[in-house]
Amino acid sequence: MNILVLGSGGREHAITWALKKSPKTEELFVAPGNGGTALIAENVGGLDAEDGQAVLDFVQENDIALVVIGPEAPLVAGVADVLRGAGVPVFGPDSQGAQLEGSKTFCKEFMMRNNLPTAEYLSTDDEAAAHAYIDKMGAPIVVKADGLAAGKGVVVAQTVEEAHAAVTSCFEGAFGKAGNTVVIEECLTGPECSMLAFVSAGKAYCMAPSQDHKRAYDGDEGPNTGGMGAYSPVPIVTDDELETMIDVMSRAAAATADEFDYDYRGVLYGGFMLTPAGPKLLEYNARFGDPETQVVLPRLESDLVDVMMAVAEGRPDEIELEWADKWAVTVVLASAGYPGSYEKGKVITGLDAANALEDVTVFHAGTAVDDEGNVVTAGGRVLNVTAMGDTFQAARERAYEACALIDFEGKQNRTDIGLRAIRGRDSWA
Ligand code: AMP
Ligand code: GLY
Secondary structure, eight states, rough: OEEEEEEESSSHHHHHHHHTTTTTTEEEEEEETTTTTTHHHHHHHHHHOOHHHHHHHHHTTTTEEEEEEEEEHHHHHHHHHHHTTTOOOOEEEEHHHHHHOOHHHHHHHHHTTTOBBBBBBBEESHHHHHHHHHHHHHHEEEESSSSOTTTTTEEESHHHHHHHHHHHHHHTTTTTGSSSSSSEEOOOOOOOOEEEEEETEEEEEEOBBEEOEEEEEEEEEEEOOOOOOEEEETTTTTTTHHHHHHHHHHHHHHHHHHSSSOOOOEEEEEEEEEEETEEEEEEEEOOOOTTTHHHHHHOOOHHHHHHHHHHTTTGGGHHHOOOOOOOEEEEEEEEEETSSSSOOOOBBBOOHHHSSSSSEEESSEEEEEEESSSSSESSSSSEEEEEESSSSSHHHHHHHHHHHHHHHHBBBBBBTTHHHHOGGGGGGG
8 A cells, every 4th residue: 555654753764664664565655754764765845744635635646545644743733634534544633632732731631631640730821820820839840831832842940030931931922822821830750751652442552661861961961852862661660650651541542532523543642750659741742752763663563554554544453562572772863053053964974884783773864865865964863873682781782883883074962872771760869
C-alpha cells in the first residue's frame, strides 16, 4: 500500500524507517521530509502539511491508503478531521483529541474530571488573578502559556518574582494568542518519564517507557530544548510506577472514548514526573515524542503498518506489540547556537561510517541535500544517533562511538545522555 507521513523531524525519519521495513509498504511519501527521509522515501516539498484539503487532494491523486501525522500542528489544525471525513485511514487524532496537547487548560480539566494524577493548578485569563494565585502559593511554581508555544511556553520559576515576570510576559503577548490564558501549577520534583501508548477505540497499548533530556547542556544545565537525547526502557522506573503509568494511560484512553465526539486514534503521550507521591502527569501530547520515538520504534519487532492500520481503523484488539530485548540510546547532534539562532548549510561527514557500525541507525532531523548531493545541516537539531545494545552501557557507548565519527562545523552534543540513569535514582535527589 502507499503511505504518506506528514512532518520533517527525527521522529518522522524514525517512523518512515519503521514503515519501510514492512513488506506491505509500496510507495512511501513524506511531506515535507528531510535529508534522511529523502534516502528511503519520496519527499513532497510543495505540500502544506497543515492544509487538510491539500493533503486530501494529494492522497486521492497518489492512491494513499494510510496517512500518518507526525507533529502536533497539523493535528490541532484539523487535518485528520478532513481526511477521516473523506474516509481516509489516518493515524493521529482529530482536532478535538489534539486539544489535549493544544490547550493545557483543556488537558488539565480532562485530567481532573477523570481523576488522573497531576499537579494542583489554576487556569485563568485574568492577569490579576494569576498574580494573586502566585502570591498565595509561593515559589517554586510553574507558569505555562495555555496554547502551543513550540516547547517554549513553560517557566519553572524558583522565585515569586520570576513567576510574576513570566505571567506579565505571557499577557504582554510573548507567545501570541497561546498566552491569552495561563496555567499556574504546583512545582513537582523527580525524574521525568515519557509513556507513549497506541490508542484506538478507548483502549491503550503502552510502549516501553522512555526518557528525554530537555536541557541544552551537560548536567541538565542551560535552556530547555526540544530534547537532546533519550533512552528506552528506563532502568530507574520501579514496577509499581510502571503499573501506575499503564493504569493512568488506560483510564485516559477509556475517557477519550466516553467523552470525545470522535474516536481518538493515534499516539497518546503521557509526560510523567516520578514524584515521591507516585507518577504524576505534567502533560499529554497527541503524537509520538521527539526524540523518544527514535529509541522506541527501533525496538519494535511487530509490523508498524499493521499496528498503525489497526489504530487508524479502530480495531484495537488486533494490535500486537513485540519488542526486542535490547536497550536503545539516542544522542542529538545539534548546530552551534541551538536552541538560539544557528547557521545552516554545513556539510555533514561520516554518516556512512556511523551507520555501518553494528546496531547503529542515524536518524536525520534538520538536514537537507544540497545541489551537489551533499547532506547539509538545515535545522537546530540536526541528527539523532541511535544505538541498541544488550545492556544499557553497551547501547550508550555504541551511540557515542558513532557520534565521534560524524562531523560538521559547529557540531554540539551532550556528553552525558543516560549517565544519571546509570548512576541511579539518587542522582535525582
Ligand atoms: P511541558 O511543556 O508541560 O512538558 O513542560 C516542559 C518542562 O517543564 C517539563 O518537561 C518539565 O521539565 C517542566 N515542568 C512542567 N510542569 C512542571 C511541574 N508542574 N513541575 C515541575 N516541572 C515542570
Ligand atoms: N520530547 C518531548 C516531546 O516530544 O514533546
